[in-house]
Amino acid sequence: MTLVRLALKSLLSRRFTVGLTVFAIALSVALFLGVEKLRTGARASFADTISKTDLIMGARSGSVQLLLYSVFRIGNATNNVSWQSYEELTSRPEVDWAVPISLGDSHKQFRVMGTTAAYFDRYKYRNGRSLAFEQGVAFDDLFDAVIGADVAQTLGYAVGHPIIVAHGLASFTEHDELPFRISGVLEKTGTPADSTVFVGLDAIEAIHVDWQGGGRKSGPATTEDVIRAMDLKPKAITAAMIGVKSRLQAFGLQRAINEYPDEPLQAILPGIALQELWEIVGVAETALTGVSAMVVATALLGMAVMILSGLNERRREMAILRSVGAGPLTIAGLMLTEAVTMAAAGAALGIGLLYVGLLGLRPWLDAAYGLYLPLSGLTQKDVIMLGLVLAAAALVSLVPAIRAYRLSVADGMMVKV
Amino acid sequence: MTNQPPALTLEGVRFTWPGGKFGLAIDAFNIAAGEAVFLRGPSGSGKSTLLSLVAGITTPQQGRIALQGEDLTGLRASRRDRVRAEQTGVIFQMFNLVPYLTPLENILLPLRFAPNRRQRCGVLQAAALDLTRGLSLPDDLVLSASAGTLSAGQQQRVAVARAMIGTPPLIVADEPTSALDNEARADFMALLFQQVRASGAALLMVSHYPTLSDGFDRVVDLADVAQGMKAAA
Numbered sequence: 001m002t003l004v005r006l007a008l009k010s011l012l013s014r015r016f017t018v019g020l021t022v023f024a025i026a027l028s029v030a031l032f033l034g035v036e037k038l039r040t041g042a043r044a045s046f047a048d049t050i051s052k053t054d055l056i057m058g059a060r061s062g063s064v065q066l067l068l069y070s071v072f073r074i075g076n077a078t079n080n081v082s083w084q085s086y087e088e089l090t091s092r093p094e095v096d097w098a099v100p101i102s103l104g105d106s107h108k109q110f111r112v113m114g115t116t117a118a119y120f121d122r123y124k125y126r127n128g129r130s131l132a133f134e135q136g137v138a139f140d141d142l143f144d145a146v147i148g149a150d151v152a153q154t155l156g157y158a159v160g161h162p163i164i165v166a167h168g169l170a171s172f173t174e175h176d177e178l179p180f181r182i183s184g185v186l187e188k189t190g191t192p193a194d195s196t197v198f199v200g201l202d203a204i205e206a207i208h209v210d211w212q213g214g215g216r217k218s219g220p221a222t223t224e225d226v227i228r229a230m231d232l233k234p235k236a237i238t239a240a241m242i243g244v245k246s247r248l249q250a251f252g253l254q255r256a257i258n259e260y261p262d263e264p265l266q267a268i269l270p271g272i273a274l275q276e277l278w279e280i281v282g283v284a285e286t287a288l289t290g291v292s293a294m295v296v297a298t299a300l301l302g303m304a305v306m307i308l309s310g311l312n313e314r315r316r317e318m319a320i321l322r323s324v325g326a327g328p329l330t331i332a333g334l335m336l337t338e339a340v341t342m343a344a345a346g347a348a349l350g351i352g353l354l355y356v357g358l359l360g361l362r363p364w365l366d367a368a369y370g371l372y373l374p375l376s377g378l379t380q381k382d383v384i385m386l387g388l389v390l391a392a393a394a395l396v397s398l399v400p401a402i403r404a405y406r407l408s409v410a411d412g413m414m415v416k417v
Numbered sequence: 418m419t420n421q422p423p424a425l426t427l428e429g430v431r432f433t434w435p436g437g438k439f440g441l442a443i444d445a446f447n448i449a450a451g452e453a454v455f456l457r458g459p460s461g462s463g464k465s466t467l468l469s470l471v472a473g474i475t476t477p478q479q480g481r482i483a484l485q486g487e488d489l490t491g492l493r494a495s496r497r498d499r500v501r502a503e504q505t506g507v508i509f510q511m512f513n514l515v516p517y518l519t520p521l522e523n524i525l526l527p528l529r530f531a532p533n534r535r536q537r538c539g540v541l542q543a544a545a546l547d548l549t550r551g552l553s554l555p556d557d558l559v560l561s562a563s564a565g566t567l568s569a570g571q572q573q574r575v576a577v578a579r580a581m582i583g584t585p586p587l588i589v590a591d592e593p594t595s596a597l598d599n600e601a602r603a604d605f606m607a608l609l610f611q612q613v614r615a616s617g618a619a620l621l622m623v624s625h626y627p628t629l630s631d632g633f634d635r636v637v638d639l640a641d642v643a644q645g646m647k648a649a650a
Contacts, residue, residue, distance in 0.1 A: 324526045
């Protein structure tokens with residue numbers, strides 16, 4: 001009978017406590033691997049917030065700031081980009097397409113973004129996926145609005161519903177004279193598009209006709225008919241998404257924008273800015289990994305305690321093994337084998353739990369949080385981590401193993417229990 | 418038999434447990450090959466200490482202990498474990514069996530540590546069943562029962578089979594009948610003798626029941642061979 005078989009039989013004879021211990025290890029391993037999957041998934045989802053856009057142009061500030069307000073709609077632009085500069089720069093030969101965006105207004109807690117209908121074709125996320133309409137179509141009329149999935153869900157809006165856009169971000173003053181009508185609702189994307197109200201660029205101009213320098217003009221409100229007859233070409237925009245004909249030209253165009261003499265402008269490569277931003281956000285992921293590693297350590301310590309507390313009851317068994325010729329090292333080896341076997345069983349069960357959990361939670365995570373977790377195999381890092389779990393199990397079980405060694409040397413063949 | 422080395426030799430042995438609470442001094446004690454010796458002594462007289470020394474689990478500070486001519490003293494601990502496995506079979510008072518193994522697995526346990534004994538067995542299961550049949554244990558009980566479900570008498574008989582498997586030259590029994598009632602005790606002793614004699618092994622049985630000494634070649638009082646030393650330090 002080999003040591004491993006002896007260890008297995010011994011573990012099987014205590015299947016209840018052993019089972020609980022293995023389950024605790026399995027849960028901790030599943031948690032650790034799950035956190036790892038979430039981490040890489042979150043990072044990938046984050047990096048996938050915008051794709052296929054070569055440059056984002058805005059007023060000169062920081063690249064992370066520009067990314068935050070233009071893509072994530074967090075914070076505000078310090079300055080605008082004049083329509084003239086926009087037209088001039090985007091008429092350069094290397095520019096394939098350009099979509100202007102104009103921010104600064106809100107509806108309830110959601111940001112309103114003025115753009116052109118081209119946005120719905122040009123904005124891509126998650127490896128080039130396009131926005132899709134769950135209901136309705138892109139805006140066609142001046143007072144049409146398209147809303148993201150979260151807006152629709154939170155406010156209970158559907159196509160045809162009227163909505164009122166507020167000037168500024170806090171809804172003190174509402175442009176209640178000019179109600180918009182919802183023309184389309186977007187499918188859930190897991191990107192900031194979900195919580196955005198989209199209107200035409202000219203609509204942004206339209207709602208500011210009666211506003212000047214942040215205050216409302218005196219006198220009666222301009223009527224809809226008059227507005228419709230006006231020239232609503234914007235004077236300025238907040239930022240613009242730009243695609244170039246060849247990716248190599250992105251750097252040249254970026255330099256041209258950054259060095260544009262008439263206005264302090266800036267262009268960023270979204271991928272690089274996203275990475276910079278992740279370095280700021282990503283501190284939390286390290287903390288998360290640390291916490292889940294502690295959970296694994298706790299489970300392994302629990303196992304060591306379980307073996308240790310069982311030793312006294314097993315002194316008889318150890319004495320028998322000694323009497324038939326087992327050395328104290330064999331006894332210690334038996335404890336070690338039991339520990340590593342439990343840890344291995346725990347790790348295997350943990351992997352199983354991870355994939356069962358992943359299969360079950362994946363659609364929900366994607367729908368609710370826009371967190372897309374690919375159903376991938378274990379990474380090399382995961383495998384190394386599992387190896388570390390086994391090594392740590394062997395390490396913590398040295399405590400009961402050494403105790404067993406001492407007991408079996410001290411007891412010899414005599415058992416006082 | 419006379420040309421065979423003695424199954425057990427102790428010469429000038431001085432041993433004190435760590436802490437100096439109890440010790441044992443044995444000037445000379447031998448068991449010839451195939452000899453059955455009954456060692457009598459009250460509890461606390463040092464029987465267990467003597468058995469630990471004989472099995473090589475503890476080593477004396479002075480003197481020589483040899484099993485079948487092979488010197489235990491001066492060997493590395495791992496080597497002593499091996500010699501114990503090869504040369505002795507041990508029967509305890511009670512709870513002899515590893516509870517999570519079947520009787521058969523219990524019987525074959527020493528062979529993992531004693532390759533020579535394993536070789537002598539030939540087909541392991543057949544060798545084990547030969548022994549258990551001789552000890553009136555039904556085959557299905559030996560093969561499939563869990564050791565924990567056996568009666569005390571059955572457990573002691575399985576322990577005999579384990580001690581005897583692969584015919585080690587010395588069987589050491591420490592009060593092997595104390596868990597048995599009178600009738601079972603007589604049966605057990607008869608079976609033990611029968612098996613030991615058949616294998617030609619020497620037997621060292623320690624007990625404080627003088628009535629069990631029938632049939633032994635020699636009855637020795639522990640007090641005559643060993644001097645207990647109490648609280649010397």
